[in-house]
Amino acid sequence: MKSLTPFEENVVRRVSVGDFLVRSAARYPRKEALRFRDRTYTFTALNDAVNRCAHGLTQMGVRKGDRVAILSHNCDQFVILWWGLMKLGAVITPLNFMLKNEEVKYIINHSEPGLFFVEDKLIPNMLAIKDELKTVRAFGYIDLAGEAAPAGWMNIEDLWKADLPAVEPEAIIAPDDPALLLYTSGTESAPKGVINTHLNFFSIVLSAAVDLHFTKRDVIIGGIPLYHVAAMYLFIACIAIGATNLMEYAPDPFEILKFTQEEGVTMWVWPPTLYINLPLLPNFDQLNLASLKLCIVFGALCPPAVLERWRAKLPATKFMNYYGQTEMSPLGACLQDEDFSARPDSIGRSHIPLELKVFGPDEKELPRGEVGELVARGPAVMRGYYKEESKTASTFRGGWHHTGDIVRMDEEGFIYFVDRAKDIIKTGGENVSSQEVEAFLYKHPKVADAAVIGMPDPVWSEAVTAIIVPRPGETLSEKEIVDFCKQSLAGYKVPKNILFVEALPRNPSGKILKNVLRQECEAKLTMKA
Numbered sequence: 001m002k003s004l005t006p007f008e009e010n011v012v013r014r015v016s017v018g019d020f021l022v023r024s025a026a027r028y029p030r031k032e033a034l035r036f037r038d039r040t041y042t043f044t045a046l047n048d049a050v051n052r053c054a055h056g057l058t059q060m061g062v063r064k065g066d067r068v069a070i071l072s073h074n075c076d077q078f079v080i081l082w083w084g085l086m087k088l089g090a091v092i093t094p095l096n097f098m099l100k101n102e103e104v105k106y107i108i109n110h111s112e113p114g115l116f117f118v119e120d121k122l123i124p125n126m127l128a129i130k131d132e133l134k135t136v137r138a139f140g141y142i143d144l145a146g147e148a149a150p151a152g153w154m155n156i157e158d159l160w161k162a163d164l165p166a167v168e169p170e171a172i173i174a175p176d177d178p179a180l181l182l183y184t185s186g187t188e189s190a191p192k193g194v195i196n197t198h199l200n201f202f203s204i205v206l207s208a209a210v211d212l213h214f215t216k217r218d219v220i221i222g223g224i225p226l227y228h229v230a231a232m233y234l235f236i237a238c239i240a241i242g243a244t245n246l247m248e249y250a251p252d253p254f255e256i257l258k259f260t261q262e263e264g265v266t267m268w269v270w271p272p273t274l275y276i277n278l279p280l281l282p283n284f285d286q287l288n289l290a291s292l293k294l295c296i297v298f299g300a301l302c303p304p305a306v307l308e309r310w311r312a313k314l315p316a317t318k319f320m321n322y323y324g325q326t327e328m329s330p331l332g333a334c335l336q337d338e339d340f341s342a343r344p345d346s347i348g349r350s351h352i353p354l355e356l357k358v359f360g361p362d363e364k365e366l367p368r369g370e371v372g373e374l375v376a377r378g379p380a381v382m383r384g385y386y387k388e389e390s391k392t393a394s395t396f397r398g399g400w401h402h403t404g405d406i407v408r409m410d411e412e413g414f415i416y417f418v419d420r421a422k423d424i425i426k427t428g429g430e431n432v433s434s435q436e437v438e439a440f441l442y443k444h445p446k447v448a449d450a451a452v453i454g455m456p457d458p459v460w461s462e463a464v465t466a467i468i469v470p471r472p473g474e475t476l477s478e479k480e481i482v483d484f485c486k487q488s489l490a491g492y493k494v495p496k497n498i499l500f501v502e503a504l505p506r507n508p509s510g511k512i513l514k515n516v517l518r519q520e521c522e523a524k525l526t527m528k529a
Helices: 006-011 018-027 043-059 076-088 101-111 120-127 156-160 198-210 229-241 253-263 272-280 304-313 389-395 434-441 478-486 514-528
Strands: 032-036 039-042 067-071 091-095 115-119 138-142 178-184 192-197 219-222 244-247 267-270 294-298 318-324 332-335 355-359 372-377 401-409 415-420 424-427 430-433 447-457 461-470 497-500
Touching: 018 043, 018 076, 018 229, 032 043, 032 076, 039 043, 043 076, 043 156, 067 076, 067 101, 076 091, 076 156, 091 101, 101 120, 101 178, 101 192, 115 120, 120 138, 138 156, 178 198, 178 229, 192 198, 198 229, 219 229, 219 253, 219 267, 229 244, 253 272, 267 272, 272 294, 272 304, 304 318, 355 401, 389 401, 424 447, 424 461, 430 434, 434 447, 434 461, 434 478, 447 514, 461 514, 478 497, 497 514
Parallel strands: 032 244, 067 091, 067 115, 091 178, 115 138, 219 244, 267 294, 294 318, 461 497
Antiparallel strands: 032 039, 178 192, 318 332, 355 372, 372 401, 401 415, 424 430, 447 461
């Protein structure tokens, strides 16, 4: 009998995210999978485009394990490139479109992609650093605004021209092969590249079905930016389960309400900011949003008064709190609707692919009710940090992923968030490293000392707040600091509150006492208001 080829041996039982699309195209060939602007894709049409893209990428020299970067708002081109790469066993590196040039340059040079695709209106900024992106051998553009592209830049849609084959590419893919390299804020100034694998994304589909109650009848708004792992999670779940994704270029409150009314949207997934702001729009009380079966709040807990207003408008709709991390693809815990009344301040219980515990400083599990660090393990946990073996080993010490988040867990397994050991500020659904902003503030010639914290905010959940000690003899204004930050930091990282003080509180070892700062800032911001 003829022996199996390596590809035959792999494909007969492989774990490959691209195969979700193959199977849904077989089950629901004419069902709508994706709509963006005036373009609609059935599952079959999307799978054909993705396959042609995989062959186009192969012609461009992309091989298994290669990285390809993209800087763009949400669009169908982003999706086709992403899934074409996954079908080859190659890796997409999406960049936040709000990043400044120096931030983009760091990520590109660290991740070392061979190809870099940029949304047309974002190209002018990239031209200033193009020659410093050491590994990029070819640049491409994404035509979303009809703006002219520089000479020599390829149109991303040439990757899936009609004359390319739509047959499945042959690629040997292992469960732990990378599917995504996503850079996330950490406690250090430089972001870390999280490696999410094919196995990670297989496990999150199990959670989508069991924990989030996804079905093939769901219609989702894909408004969360695709550089965010939460957006990728939702899209993968839609493809695997057979749901429809109505993709937005960026979250648009008016479009969200229009889609929900006219398209029968069944599920929302937004940070608290949108739930706070949507009811403020004109004629909101007259809108019919009854198609919504589930509203998920992620990034932070929704203020109780806001939640009460939503429950009054949508009495038949279920609500859910969601906690996750990029390092867990992005699983963690969720609070089901039936548990809200008894535990409104909980982030819920663990998602089905994860085991969660609370550890003390001795790396041992604490009794229920005691406060410690949340740790996790299971197939949703990342493979590790790219090029950061020591940081990966530290995070995975003892066979557990250490989240850096301080929590307590009750006798029933419900988790209550206490603090962020990593000093991450969650503002409007984005993560901001306080130390990254602090490191930048220290570059200002008039700044002697600085600390950055998150302060509660009714709109942003947390507002980036800078406490600054000016150099002796120097005077500083809030506007001067804001203008300085806007030059090189993404907008969501720029401090929204700025306070000037004579000295920062520190312990004997020199560490800034941020708990003391929060108390002092609360009083000063109240007086300032």
